[in-house]
Amino acid sequence: MLHPAIEVTDLAKHFGSIIAVDDVSFSVSAGSTTALLGGNGAGKTTTISMILGLLLPTNGTVSVLGEDVLRHRYRVLPRMNFSSPYVDLPRRLTAAQNLKIYARLYGLPNIRQRLREVAAAFDLGDFMDRQVASLSAGQKSRVALAKALINTPDLLLLDEPTASLDPDTADWVRGYLKNYQTATGATILLASHNMGEVERMCDDVIMMRAGRIVDRGSPPELIDRYGRTNMEEVFLDIARGREQDGDWSSATQ
């Protein structure tokens, strides 16, 4: 029997009196693309940080690719990767230097070949030898995604993967990630404020508000349940506290 790619149980994070994540449980099926949605301060980034092991929970457990992240984080880190607009690559290094360093950190066997592959895949050829500081936002995002895929991860966590990208580049990134997942069977968990992106990419959506999961389902299910025409309207309903009754909790089992 296949493990879920991610299994979160009774996860909580308190910062003093502030409850950032409040007793959250969910699982993410292997090979799926799941969105973690919610307004600012809903607890998405905190949850992703705990899944990555960058943040230690106050309570609860996180299992990733069958390993307990709190106890055996280093067993699973080589099989996952991450990208976020809140984390940068060293700006004074070139794109190629950055990718080479991360290829080494992940212990890849044939680094030159892998760099050629990601350069071709992300069309980095023109600026591989330029400092990251001199790149446009779109070019930086492509380098960051190339870094996130350098180790061909089985689990990819993406925090707002298309933030600050123009529509053409954002569309290309979405298409690329979808193709990557189809080709590799990888699992993708993404946090996004772009509801069109969620409708296009995701099989499953977990809605958070004030540190709790308030709804869950596929985009068509949620749109149908809320009697809306798109995910943006569903998002607004949930963000404003107008959840519909639904048996979403069964989806966490």
Place this chain on the structure above:
Amino acid sequence: MNTEARLSIRGQAPAIVRRNPPFSPGRIGAMVLRYVYLIRGSWPRIVELAYWPTMQMILWGFITQFLIGHSNFIAQAFGILLSGVLLWDVLFRGQLGVSMSFLEEMWSRNLGHLFVSPLRPYEMLVSMMVVSLIRTLIGLIPASLLAMMFFGFSLYSLGIPLIGFFFNLIVMGWSIGFMASGLILRAGLGAESMAWAAIFAIAPICGIYYPITVLPNWLQTVAFFLPASHVFEGMRAILVDGAFRPDLMINAALLNVVFLGVGMAVFLAFFRSARINGVILQVGE
């Protein structure tokens, strides 16, 4: 995007080998390479590494030349101040080399990427030590060669013990650098002045330019617990008395075992605290 690029997902990538030993020279090498790229990519950085030690050496060289006619102590042991300033720089640059490497990651907001890779925190510490060693040598070697040219004084006249002095001082510098880096990680870039200031807290106590006996009794007790005090006393024993004091070298080495252990433990404790308080993804300019 071209069509070919759009279609290339994994390319012809071979199966990814996910070797993940608990201690990897490859990962340490990757981090050293990261800092070498940074230093190599900016000639002002390389010049700056050699600039300050050289300026200090020239300043103290002229002070020595002035004092030599006014002080029997200096006249008896020409080079005592120059040796002090050059060896002090090993301690200072050793600490700065560690702290600056860590600050580079914070300034570039790269810690989140590094610590979701298989890199262990202690591997990062080892890479910072290697980079600190490189940076310190880049600063020390030109300054020591210029001391020969300008003042006819060779630091290398200290002989084989110089190797012991060098490593004892740089290890102590690393230890303080780890503590300062951990504090900066936990407290944020508001505490970045610690990277420069931390080492100066011990400068008056460790007898760089004067014997420890000059200090009040209670400060002499504090000085006894600093590896650098034993190094500078040992240096003076060679230059003034012409005698190597193995007891001082051993004291410094034993104290450094404790210092390095405590420095690493403090950094790792602050790192864990940063994971509890959620600052790793938040740090940056």
